[in-house]
Amino acid sequence: MSLFVALSVAQSADYSQYVNVFLGTENGGNMFPGVVAAPFAMVKLGPDVTNFTTDAYSGYLPVGNITGFSLMHESGTGGAPKYGVVSQMPVLGAVPNPLVDLGTNRSGPDQGAVGYYKTSLANGIIIEVAATEHAGFYQYTFPAGGASVVVDVSHVLNSFRGLGWGQNYTNGRFGIMRDGHYEGRGTYNNGWNLAPNWDIYFCGYFDAPATSSRTFSGNGTTLASYGRARFTTGKMRQGGVFSFNRETVTSRVGISFISAERACQNVQKEIPRGTTLKTLSNTASSRWNSEVFSKITTTETNSTILTQLYSSLYGMHLIPSNRTGENPLWKSHEPYYDDVFTQWDLFRCSTPLMHVLQPAAYEEQLRSLIDIWRHEGFLPDARSSNYNGRTQGGSNSDNVLADAYVKGVRGAVNWTDGYAAMRTDAEVTPPNNNDPIALDSSTKEGRGALPDWLRYGYITPTYSRAVSRAVEYSVNDFGLRQVAMGLNLGADSAKYLNRSRNWRNHWNPVASSLNFTGFVVPRYANGSFAPYDPLQCGGCYWKDPYYQGLPWEYSFNAHHDMAHLIDLAGGPATFTRRLTKMFEPGIAPANKVTGGMIFNPANEPSFTTPYLFNFVGRQDLSVYYSRMVAKKYYNAGRSGIPGNSDAGAMQTWLLWNMIGLYPLTGQSTFLIGSPWFSQTIALAAGKTLNITVTHTNTNANATVARSSNNSSSNSSSSDAAYYVQSLAVNGKPWTKAWIAWSDVFEHGGTMDFALGAEPVRWATGELPPSPAS
Structure with missing residues (x-):
């Protein structure tokens, strides 16, 4: 076999089948099991879990309540959690107060593969996600009777170690546009690296009109406003609630460190309307195979060793x-x-x-x-x-x-x-x-x-x-x-x-x-x-x-x-x-x-x-x-x-x-x-x-x-x-x-x-x- 043919075969093989995205998520490994569409992708879309005692460094814990699925995470890090921002949380039925704890337990273990992640909540809601480098895709399956999706700008991964390394939400802006999509910005600080205030912008679309959509603002669990204001802004918690009376709803969300306009451009370019979960998952798997997994090929057939090899490469x-292109601090080539x-x-x-x-x-x-x-x-x-x-x-x-x-x-x-x-x-x-x-x-x-x-x-x-x-x-x-x-x-x-x-x-x-x-x-x-x-x-x-x-x-x-x-x-x-x-x-x-x-x-x-x-x-x-x-x-x-x-x-x-x-x-x-x-x-x-x-x-x-x-x-x-x-x-x-x-x-x-x-x-x-x- 020629070198060219051998490399072509290697690049077309599906090594992603050997990747266990949950390898190292327990015993203090702190690995992120959610979706990363390509090596070094900016978006890392996955679950945020809390049990109020253990730091979820990458967002994931095997035991605890899901509090949202957010687009930014670290992987395999210690010290204290970082990110967990730009989140959506599905909730069964109406949401009288989006500021209260909406966390929900899971009905069973999460499932994941390269480019795909699935969580089944105890209330019957199923969440499946995929992503691109600067945008995320949510697919919700709701039980009969309707459900809502809550976007809480103040959502972060918390730290319970008591070392002063917890993240803080300091300011936000949220608005629902006339065509029904939402835009906004969150400002956060601290975390393990003691960072001063930094901003992330977001832009989200749902594939069908909501039966109702409302913005909210408030302190703690007390609402200051909950209604049809086009924009809410300030140090109070900000966000929106989108209600649906249908079995399946998809959502596309882009992020940017530059502007909400750039976030909208990112999602429209990378996940245009009509894109399917399967297409995104397959694209991610193909990219990982060609750009990473094909770098080391072997005739080894032991499945345990192959899992360790390709999971480690991942x-x-x-x-x-x-x-x-997303540096907000200075312009540079x-x-x-x-x-x-x-x-x-x-x-x-x-x-x-x-x-x-x-x-x-x-x-x-x-x-x-x-x-x-x-x-x-x-x-x-x-x-x-x-x-x-x-x-x-x-x-x-x-x-x-x-x-x-x-x-x-x-x-x-x-x-x-x-x-x-x-x-x-x-x-x-x-x-x-x-x-x-x-x-x-x-x-x-x-x-x-x-x-x-x-x-x-x-x-x-x-x-x-x-x-x-x-x-x-x-x-x-x-x-x-x-x-x-x-x-x-x-x-x-x-x-x-x-x-x-x-x-x-x-x-x-x-x-x-x-x-x-x-x-x-x-x-x-x-x-x-x-x-x-x-x-x-x-x-x-x-x-x-x-x-x-x-x-x-x-x-x-x-x-x-x-x-x-x-x-x-x-x-x-x-x-x-x-x-x-x-x-x-x-x-x-x-x-x-x-x-x-x-x-x-x-x-x-x-x-x-x-x-x-x-x-x-x-x-x-x-x-x-x-x-x-x-x-x-x-x-x-x-x-x-x-x-x-x-x-x-x-x-x-x-x-x-x-x-x-x-x-x-x-x-x-x-x-x-x-x-x-x-x-x-x-x-x-x-x-x-x-x-x-x-x-x-x-x-x-x-x-x-x-x-x-x-x-x-x-x-x-x-x-x-x-x-x-x-x-x-x-x-x-x-x-x-x-x-x-x-x-x-x-x-x-x-x-x-x-x-x-x-x-x-x-x-x-x-x-x-x-x-x-």
């Missing part, structure tokens, strides 16, 4: 949101993306995979980051509702830009501006936004603890998250070194390489834990180290020395300086034992996800750790532990990811495990693991990476002892025999436990793996690079 493409949530979560393995699978969109996202810096002064680490915030650790857009640069991304990216944006992060302290959760410095953007970093070369406990920030600032500075070196800025290259080693200044060689010495710990202005238990991190949150990770975890995170780290840790043999200790159960009681294992698959500081055995010649252990994590903590069900998806970060970790590689962001290096199956990955400009897997008989003379706890109850050959026996890259024998971008991604390539049940010492070549050592 989950990693839900956000950020492509809002090019550059692309504009929002809902970056957050680079702290994404830079390790998500943005490198986005580069591989979506090179055009990836370049647009890079250009958008730089354009935000041009107009707002800093790169975002997180951004939502057109506002930067929050920064959990370092200025990690620096890492994203550096990774793109060293892998040759040029195109329309202005790298002079890109480097200037990175240098702003490295040299300019952002104004303190006085975030109550961490008052010491800015959590909005940039590097809030930069004064200490520049003065001491480390970060004192004056600043929250001091140690984890220091480790990340080192990686950020290494990113600047990489770009400066490429731009022939010799002085900057040397300066930032030196600064990238400052994580070492937090290394206390006498700090001890579990019979190992040397850990990154807090350090005072006088140079002394704070006495600190490496198995503790306080609450591992905003005010603590470490963010979402233990000292044990952060002590492995200088991935640009691994050779020096291995020396500090006691050399290769001791380093290997330390890494192995990360995966023993019962050591860290606070980690309930893993039963006391220090390694935490639910938080990003541990993501790279299983692969670090490659730096000490034990690629077999990287394979064993990374495969153990993937098989134990991921599955194809509603609880299929180990905690919060973090905007697809968990999904991309699993996808790299399936591919058999792992990226080191800011470097061109990929650590070699073990692929789950043979596969073809579509790259830019029609190139491909073909990975083949053959299973061989175990080498009777295996030179590496099997780990004492290495047993498997899995039955498939890929689970029973996954150790690399040999590897050929581009047809030639390969003895290194790593490859470079130029080896198989830049021009395409092949990787042919022979796998077996016993580990062998095949990777006898040069160790992975350690460029800052």
Whole structure:
């Protein structure tokens, strides 16, 4: 079969059948199961559920009352809910007071697929939805006797955590036009990123005249007006009630950040009158197949594995949101993306995979980051509702830009501006936004603890998250070194390489834990180290020395300086034992996800750790532990990811495990693991990476002892025999436990793996690079 024919077959196949849109919606995964018509679509139409105790981060909860179906959501995020705006709520019969709680329970579980979602309410109303990139489609099936649809401009997703991160409705405008359609605007603020007021405009049509349509306005549950006023405006709740005496009603709603007129244009262009639910659903499925799912094709037939593969590809493409042409803040010819949530979560393995699978969109996202810096002064680490915030650790857009640069991304990216944006992060302290959760410095953007970093070369406990920030600032500075070196800025290259080693200044060689010495710990202005238990991190949150990770975890995170780290840790043999200790159960009681294992698959500081055995010649252990994590903590069900998806970060970790590689962001290096199956990955400009897997008989003379706890109850050959026996890259024998971008991604390539049940010492070549050592 020719390459052209193979790609045509791949693009015509229906991979969407394997997508479980509910994967990761439970057990804290926070995935959005509703309709997203295309990768990065602005509209995300789905249910909003409340039980008045649990935050519905993506709008969805398996238990609770439906309070509406709204057009804007995040997916897989934590902190607090965002959006849940531009909502419709169907209600049985008349609506005497649209301001009261109209929430209704469901008669059974929701149903969903790519491009389609269905909810059946306990009162007999059925809601089915589809969407386009800037508009949504509702199809209601009503019981006999009539029903109403309520549009409440004040509707948002609430937060019940008590941290002050709840969203607020502050102002609105709603009107019913002479032809019966409605228009309006809602103004909202706050949420996890502490955003100031922002506006969204909407424009909605029903396919048949309502028997009655009325506007309403009021405070709390008390009506100020309920009648035929053409427009209501102000700080009170605003909206409309549309009543129908028919079995089926459809509604089309567009949104825009620019104007109600633009919202009307969006819906009329993308969902013209007469469009059917089936047409929209089929179009969405076709787009996802051609633009995303066909990027990785395989001869694998295991339905569970295929569900994990294509559901993960789907989950990693839900956000950020492509809002090019919908930027209300400035006019620009550059692309504009929002809902970056957050680079702290994404830079390790998500943005490198986005580069591989979506090179055009990836370049647009890079250009958008730089354009935000041009107009707002800093790169975002997180951004939502057109506002930067929050920064959990370092200025990690620096890492994203550096990774793109060293892998040759040029195109329309202005790298002079890109480097200037990175240098702003490295040299300019952002104004303190006085975030109550961490008052010491800015959590909005940039590097809030930069004064200490520049003065001491480390970060004192004056600043929250001091140690984890220091480790990340080192990686950020290494990113600047990489770009400066490429731009022939010799002085900057040397300066930032030196600064990238400052994580070492937090290394206390006498700090001890579990019979190992040397850990990154807090350090005072006088140079002394704070006495600190490496198995503790306080609450591992905003005010603590470490963010979402233990000292044990952060002590492995200088991935640009691994050779020096291995020396500090006691050399290769001791380093290997330390890494192995990360995966023993019962050591860290606070980690309930893993039963006391220090390694935490639910938080990003541990993501790279299983692969670090490659730096000490034990690629077999990287394979064993990374495969153990993937098989134990991921599955194809509603609880299929180990905690919060973090905007697809968990999904991309699993996808790299399936591919058999792992990226080191800011470097061109990929650590070699073990692929789950043979596969073809579509790259830019029609190139491909073909990975083949053959299973061989175990080498009777295996030179590496099997780990004492290495047993498997899995039955498939890929689970029973996954150790690399040999590897050929581009047809030639390969003895290194790593490859470079130029080896198989830049021009395409092949990787042919022979796998077996016993580990062998095949990777006898040069160790992975350690460029800052």
